[in-house]
Amino acid sequence: MSLKEKDFMPKEELRALQLKRLQETVERAYHLVPFYRKKFDEAGVKPSDIRSLEDLKKLPFTTKQDLRNHYPFGLFAVPMDRVVRIHSSSGTTGKPTVVGYTRHDMAVWTEVMARTLLMADVSEKDIVHNAYGYGLFTGGLGFHYGAEALGAAVVPASGGFTKRQLMLMKDFGATILCCTPSFALHLAEVAKEEGYDLKKDFKLRAGFFGAEPASPGLRKAVAESWGIQYVEAYGLSEIIGPGVAASCEYGSLHVFEDHFIPEVIDPETGEVLPDGEEGELVITTLTKQALPMIRYRTKDITVIHREPCKCGRTIVWIESIKGRADDMLIVNGVNVFPSQVEHVITKVEGVTPNYVIVVDKKGVLDKLEVWVEVDEKMLTDGVGTLERLQKKLEEELLNHLYINAKVKLVEPKTLERSMGKAKRIVDRRELSS
């Protein structure tokens, strides 16, 4: 079967394949990784208990902390001489998480990346401008291998050097852009400043955007300013890197289910939630050799859908990631996701989609401020009109977040532009308490 056909596998065939692979994965994890054996024994489950896909929920969860506790290679299921690649997270919030790949894992990764790119039918006719960071981060190399496998010409631009990147995109006639959504927007901004006509000077037809959550508003802004098909690419290094899921032309984020089984749980109780309910995404790898992950808690918030998608793919789809549980702010007891704020400001005329959320303590209460940039074209010259804009944003935020946020209008381009994942939150509460 062709790569693309794998997304359309008959359901029964897919379930049978998943069960066979799940049983193999659980066997290998139990016998090759002491950590898993201990965990299964404590939970009183044996690999032989996994007789159907339903039995998955008997298995214990794995967390980022487990990876950190066994830093660097403690959860690997193969000897180091079988490992051909090592990636690692930046470790901004503690010890880095380290992941490894065998030759077989590299082939799987290349396959799911190729299938990601096939969401926009990338082929040897395309020139792929890859502005994801190359290095320990999985984004750059992940997309690189996938695009190369499809025979496209890859430009390994990596991050930074915005103006130079624009020149190369134009001169090489790039048809596909791969980068984070916030960088795609930054590229568009700088292109306009440099006097480019985004639609005439560039040949882009589609882009693959991931590595950070993006609200519907931001996705729309990126798609419209470049005039391209917006494909959302979802993944995380603990599972494989990018290539876990990708969105079809109808915007449904399809999980490559023959390699990864998704579940959604209640993050508080760990209970599996029915399809259609929002909760934390949990993923089990079915084909990873070096680092099998059993019921890995991603901390990403989403909803699973099993109703058929208009595109005809049989593989399950999930909703765009609302945010990472890590990014979730609890402000006066209310959960706030940066993507909700983003959604509000992208709907309002006169401000750019860049924002920073500042949380402070004021006495016993938390105080939420959202800094938003006035559009450089400034739609008004009236102080009153700008004050009304500020009020309108505050009202909209209240309607969406159920919490009072103060909006501060700032000058264009004063909020830090990010080359990789955008930094959207400044939490000063720990500092002031």
Place this chain on the structure above:
Amino acid sequence: MTKYAVKQLSVFLENRRGRLADVAKVLAEAGINIRALFLADSSEFGILRLVVNNPEKAKAVLISKGFAANETDVFAVEVEDKPGGFYSVIKILAENGIDVEYTYAYAGASHTAILFFKVKNEDFSKALKLLEESGHKLIEAAKFYE
């Protein structure tokens, strides 16, 4: 009548120390001459309104330096520099139901003052016509661009 439409620049400024100096420096270095200015402010930000000798160039330079700036049409009336000069103009506008969004002025050379007015776009030509009919002296935009 469009010859009387003076291109006024408006620049958004956060209330941060040194921002006014930053704007002034950008314009000075670009060789832009400021003919009139007015700062409208709220508690958190301000809008600097400028009449300059080359509005297109000034706007381009400001935007390239990262300021939010736009252009608005205002008109200029010359009155005698004596009590009642301002009233003679504002009276005409008020009697004819034309709202003044904002206005600023400077006392020019030899006994005259220049008043700038911003009215709604739909009232612009009507205001000019009324003032001409009442014998007021409108100033052509080109005079500020010399």
